[in-house]
Amino acid sequence: MFKGFREFIARGNVVDLAVGIVIGAAFGAMITQFTKSFLEPLISVITGGHGTGGTFKVRGVTFDYGAFIGAVITFVLTAAAVYYLVVVPMNAWAKRRGKLAEEEMSDEVRLLTQIRDKLGK
Template sequence: MLKGFRDFITRGNVVDLAVGIVIGAAFGAVINQFTQSFLEPLIKVLTGGNEVGGIFKINGVPFDYGAFINAVITFLLTALALYFFVVVPVNRMNERRARAGKLAPEEMSDEVRLLTEIRDGISRR
C-alpha cells in the first residue's frame, strides 16, 4: 500500500502539479500585496484622496467599488503573468518536443543501402 502511494506521489504529473500550486499561491500573495500597497492608494487618490476612497453610499449602505476594481486588477495581473510565465513557455517546450520527435530518419549506412537494393532486386523477380 505504501509503495503504491509512493509511486503515485513521485509521478511527474503529481509533482509538477504540487509545484505549480505552491508557486501559484506564492505568486497570488505577491499580486495581492501589490494591489494593496500600490493600487488601493492610487484608487483612493483618484477618487478624492480621502480615507474611504472608492466607496459610495446609497441609503446608508456602502458600495465599495474600489475593492471591486482591486479584485479585477488582481485577477488580470495574475492571469497575464501566468499566461506569459507559464503557458507560453510550456507551449514552446511542447512544440520543441514535438519537433524533436519528427526529426528526419537517419541516413542509411552503405551496408543497409546495399542490403535494401538486394532485397528490392530479389522481390522484383
C-alpha cells in the same frame, strides 16, 4: 505497490502540478499585496482620497467600488502573469519536446503518420 507509486511520481505530472500550485499561490499573494499596497491607495487618491475614496453611500449602505476595481486589476495581472510566465513557456517546451519525439521516430512510423495526416484532410 511502491514501484507503481514511484513510477507515477517519476512521470513528472504530480511534481509539475505541485510546483504549479505552490508558485501560483505565492504569485497570487504577491499580486494581492501589490494591489493592496499600491493600487488601492492610488484608486483612493484618484476617486476621493483619505481612505474614503472609491465608495459611495445609498441610504446608509456603503458601496466600495474601489475594492472591486482593485480585485479586477488583481485578476488581470494574475491571469497575464500566469499566461506569460507559465503557459507560454510550457507550450514552447511541449512543442520542442514534440519535435524531439518526431525526430526519434522510425521511417515506418513517420511514413504512417504522413499517410494518416493526408487521409484526414
